[in-house]
Amino acid sequence: MANSGQTDTAELVAMVSERTTVIVRLALVADEHQWQLHHGQITLDDDTPVTERAWRYSTAAFLELPLPGPTAAALLHGDDQDVHDIRVVLPGPQSSSASTYRLRSQEQWGRVTTPWPRTEWTISRDHNTPQPGHDLLIGDGPSFLNFDQALSAFLYQRPHDSNADRSQLWRIVQPQRGGWLEKITIGPDLLTADLVGDDLDGDDLDGAVLELSSAAGHQPQPIYGAGTYHFELRHGLAHDSLLMLRRGDQWLDWRHFPAPAYGRARDASVVWEESGPELDILLASGEGKYLECKREVPEGDSRKKMLKTIAAFASQNGGTVLIGVSDDLHIVGLPEKPTVDKQELAVVGMIRDTVEPAPPYESRVIDHDGKKVLAIEVSGGGQMYSYRDRDSRRPEFYVRVGPNTVPARHPEIAAGFRQVPST
Template sequence: MTSGQTETYVLMEMLTKRAVVNVRLALVAHAQRWRLHHAHVILDEDAPLTERAWRYSTAAFLERRLPGPTVAALLRGDEQDIHDLHVVSPGPPSSAFSYRLHGHEEWGQVITPWPRTEWTVSRDTDTPQPGNSLLVGDGPSFLNFDQALSAFLYRLPHDGRASRSDLWRFVLSQRAGWFKQITIRHDLLTAVVDGEALDGAVLELSWAAGNRTHSVVGTGPYTFELPLGLPPDSLLMLRRNDQWLDWRNFPTPTYGRARDASVVWEQPGPELELLLANGEGQHLECKQQVPEGESRKKMLKTIAAFASQDGGTILIGIRDDLQVVGLPEGENVDTQVMKVVNMIRDNVEPAPPYEPRVIDHDGKKVLVVEVAGGGQMYAYRNGQRSDFYVRVGPNTVPARHHEITAGFRQSPTAPML
């Protein structure tokens, strides 16, 4: 992800030039008017839209296709009448945070097949906040505003990431070229390229000791032979001159992070060997079975630490000496997976980005919990307390004050849909 700042007038010009844009608005009743709490704007003029209007006594949620100049005026701070509601917005901010993401990259609960650029404008700290009362009215009923916001924006149950701290979010798809699917075998990488403007594009696979390229002549599959397997820390890039269109990075170890759904791994056999090659460490911890008691607490603290930093993997079914023993055969595998899922849900806040899956190794089943770095701090809930942890080599230790502070500073104040 690349980031920077964009002057607000640039966004206003983009809006003014568009006949229509898709907008989702979350509004809060305040002083006989409707004050903007969050606006999500899709700048693609052909994006699909389902018009919705949920209205309650204290809040309203609207999804509408609006003229670009109307949205520009609202961003500028001009009051607007939208769906029979008089909407007010704070005055124009000087700049917006900008982010450019590659295809299939999750950020703020949004994933798109193609790359996209997003701009966010933070909400002032003195902005009136919505209450926590029940929402009952012309729309689905909700326990509180945050639940309604999560359902309206994502159609998902509420978690901590749905409590938006940004006033505006703009999304513009970049469909010039992207990776539709990447398949990695032990001796071959196949990238299926799609896009609307691929003229002059080049496909490049680079690593520490060299690189190889393909000229892109249109949509379809392109292959790279891997006689020695995929080199560590490889970068697959779709670019035109010095501008990237899409990319994927394959860090070492090849396995051990929550993975991109567009990347298919077809490497039978060596998966556990790759993970266990260097033993337990910064990004790997092993358990012989689904833990209980103090071992359970240690695993949950480690998951919180992985998510708070740059990710890692828990392997369940591996002895301390790194021998593969597999999950206990006396208990259903799905039941053991659900035990882990439930303990993560009940004890790590907010919900961390992770993927549980079961792999078969020589007839023995191993539960792999791949935790992605979440770009913010995640806490292990210890009774009424929330404790923060980091990973130092193979150890999980309490985070120090400056580490917690730094983690919250880089938390996506803007980056959440």
């Protein structure tokens, strides 16, 4: 199966119908004395516990409960159904195909991360479908400022920060628990991988291989079951290495390094025994669209450039600023005075005072052969972030083009703001 593609909706309907029970989450809006589906999720998994929930308001309802497979399939097909004493009405004609994604373990997509790999299908709604309003939700459930905040809390237990679910009518999730990489530990001369999985404890392991590959070659190891596997790193972990768990020509799980290069949320399953090798991998690609280096905590024009870059990282796909690294990518370390903690607090204060709204980022200190490097790892925030100088009231918007931070064009700014619904 390809990592992405299209699946006929009829195939999904048949697959759901064959299940005895599935887990369903429904977000409904009141429309002319009927309840219309705004967003639905179906989980095809017998091992996930179900916590039944029902939030009811005058203009919206949110339901989580197990449903017979045929009932969920009928909803997916576009047929009205009675669910929890509510007649659920589907909006308009159903799409004939679904976007298909196969995701490794610990991979975030659409605000969801799972310890195991999974396959996801999404079906978009008709663009002409009316959107829910922004009224206060008060009723039989937690109170919310508007529908979007309630939806984000119901699905992800997180505050609302994007309108990602406004384009999706359905999301179907199927966990793949045959085998996955639970934990990877990387040291200076050894990589250790802990494998778990339903199939790894059985006898059907023919062709199962765990291999570490790079431009210099690869090290394959046959899999004999769940457990711990080791790979020697004679010269450290090579840049652009790929750790692959596969059976025949089908992958079960994988990790690609460098993981930290794009400033996104860190992979909790990857543990670096020493942060120096991680920093070496990050610097191997050089400064570019996702990496900016500073010799020391900047001042003046250099300070403005760094903060504009942080705003650009947050407005796009994220990135990392390293302080304590020279322009020629040599690690010089932070100066001894003031203390490293004070230097980190100074940068955090700069970001707080000049980047609006507050960007999603983490700051941490990396020790490399006794030299301290401050890493500002910025995640893509799904909207536009501005740099606002304390002497100017006018916000400025920037994007990253290669290794340069440049002013955003009007279409780029407009597209960024369209990602965030008005309130």
